[in-house]
Amino acid sequence: xxxxxxxxxxALVSMPSAAQDGGFEYETRVxxxxxxxRPHDAAPGRPGEIWYTAQRQGALGIVDIASWTYRQxxxxxxxxxxxVVLGPDGKAWITDGGQNAIVRYDPASExxxxxxxxxxxxxxxxxxxxxxxxxxxxxxxxxxIYGRVDASGKVEVWSDPKGRGPYGIxxxxxxxxxxVSLAGSHLAKVDRADxxxxxxxxxxxxxxxxxxxxxxxxxxxxxxxxxxxxxxxRPASGDWTTFDLPGEKPQAYAVYVDERNDVWVTDFASNNxxxxxxxxxxxxxxxxxxxxxxxxxxILGRGNEVYLPESGTxxxxxxxxxx
Amino acid sequence: xxxxxxxxxxxxxAGACAAVPGPKPAELxxxxxxxxxxxxxxxxxxxxxxxxxxxxxxxxGRPVAAEPGFAxxxxxxxxxxxxxxxxxxxLDAFIADPQAVVPDNEMGFFGIADPEERRALIDYLxxx
Numbered sequence: 041x042x043x044x045x046x047x048x049x050x051a052l053v054s055m056p057s058a059a060q061d062g063g064f065e066y067e068t069r070v071x072x073x074x075x076x077x078r079p080h081d082a083a084p085g086r087p088g089e090i091w092y093t094a095q096r097q098g099a100l101g102i103v104d105i106a107s108w109t110y111r112q113x114x115x116x117x118x119x120x121x122x123x124v125v126l127g128p129d130g131k132a133w134i135t136d137g138g139q140n141a142i143v144r145y146d147p148a149s150e151x152x153x154x155x156x157x158x159x160x161x162x163x164x165x166x167x168x169x170x171x172x173x174x175x176x177x178x179x180x181x182x183x184x185i186y187g188r189v190d191a192s193g194k195v196e197v198w199s200d201p202k203g204r205g206p207y208g209i210x211x212x213x214x215x216x217x218x219x220v221s222l223a224g225s226h227l228a229k230v231d232r233a234d235x236x237x238x239x240x241x242x243x244x245x246x247x248x249x250x251x252x253x254x255x256x257x258x259x260x261x262x263x264x265x266x267x268x269x270x271x272x273x274r275p276a277s278g279d280w281t282t283f284d285l286p287g288e289k290p291q292a293y294a295v296y297v298d299e300r301n302d303v304w305v306t307d308f309a310s311n312n313x314x315x316x317x318x319x320x321x322x323x324x325x326x327x328x329x330x331x332x333x334x335x336x337x338x339i340l341g342r343g344n345e346v347y348l349p350e351s352g353t354x355x356x357x358x359x360x361x362x363x
Numbered sequence: 364x365x366x367x368x369x370x371x372x373x374x375x376x377a378g379a380c381a382a383v384p385g386p387k388p389a390e391l392x393x394x395x396x397x398x399x400x401x402x403x404x405x406x407x408x409x410x411x412x413x414x415x416x417x418x419x420x421x422x423x424g425r426p427v428a429a430e431p432g433f434a435x436x437x438x439x440x441x442x443x444x445x446x447x448x449x450x451x452x453x454l455d456a457f458i459a460d461p462q463a464v465v466p467d468n469e470m471g472f473f474g475i476a477d478p479e480e481r482r483a484l485i486d487y488l489x490x491x
Contacts, residue, residue, distance in 0.1 A: 078462070078473065096462070096473050120473040138473065163399035182403035204403050204414070223403065223413045246412055265415075308469070333467045352467065 063324075064363040070330045070355050071108055073101060079349040079356055081123045081168070083132070084342035086147055091132050092349050092356055093121035100124065100132055100145050103356060115143050116154055123168035123338070128175045129191065135166040135179050142169070142179060142189045155193045161185060164197070167207050168251075168338075172232055173215020180206035180219050186230070186237070198235045202226060208251030208295075212258050212275070220249035220262055227252065227262065227273060242271055243280045251338070255297040255318060263292035263305060270295070270305055270316065285314065286323060296339035298346055300361065306336040306348075313339070313348055330355050386486040394487025397480050400472070407488075416470065422449050423489040438467040454488075455481050 120138030
């Protein structure tokens, strides 16, 4: 590991902090969000904004980066949003476990669409969403489903072949959809034509595949929650490569590949976010949580910004990478 | 015991059962629906290494954080030392707001606000 540096701590909640790892500089800022909001996922919003899901308060949060302030938009009765992504229509698409619905928020008009899952789906425990190359929103439900909703609000749902567990989901550079199953411990490629999936098993039994993200070459980076490993799956060859996280018993949760093609992984055991260099296959930076048990469950970013929502501290960390 | 004695005992037992009504089928159905919110991480069939949480089989009355081999968080272990067993009241409070009752526990679930839904869920988990 080339560098270990201290990130922003509580005393610096409203102040930027910077550190260098040799080649790159990581500046961190932390914003304190409402007590009990439990920010679960974050995403780029409109230019200059970060969106987050306030899971415990049934709201979409909007952080204005310039003023470093936030506001929350209630999403409806019983809402408990898990994931949020920016759609090609410029709207926030939210996987709302509480409403058992895909919710869409239009930041221009503030209109909210709520598309319930079909009645016979049951409670899906909706998790995360991603867009394919045709602009269709695909989503996972941890109770054992995956599905899609198009811009007209038509919702379709399928059962995962191995049952409970569908969790992280992402689109690859060619616009195809992949998801992983935590309890099923498998990778799945979706056939967008008929909704069927091809199951791909990881190299370790019961690895607990939690989240997946594609790099610019189409390789998939996957976290193993149970195994504590970072995996790379290369669709072109079908090869798996395993990378160990530092530490005794790591718990790899979130994964994201930034626009420089570095892989970001959160480790619950060490309370750190780790940065991995694909070219050197080396861990190059460590960003501690802003407080104990920060519990960063998801990572996303835009340009040179990376967002770390801390569900455990009710904060959101913005990391700006330069160099 | 004579045949008449056995019948009398059964009659008394039946009367006792009638005096303490259990949840009605509709209530159990409501509890089963509520359990769908737990299903992704908690089995009802006993310990399952593929699920993220401990089994809920027989959870009512069981000691907190007591499933053999399950890696409970330090927060849950500390709560177990304070609480002892999963009473109905303890389960109700925990399901209502898991993070308020056990701060820093690792369960990602946001809780069930509706007390009737919680009651139905606990009844469902308590069934034989």
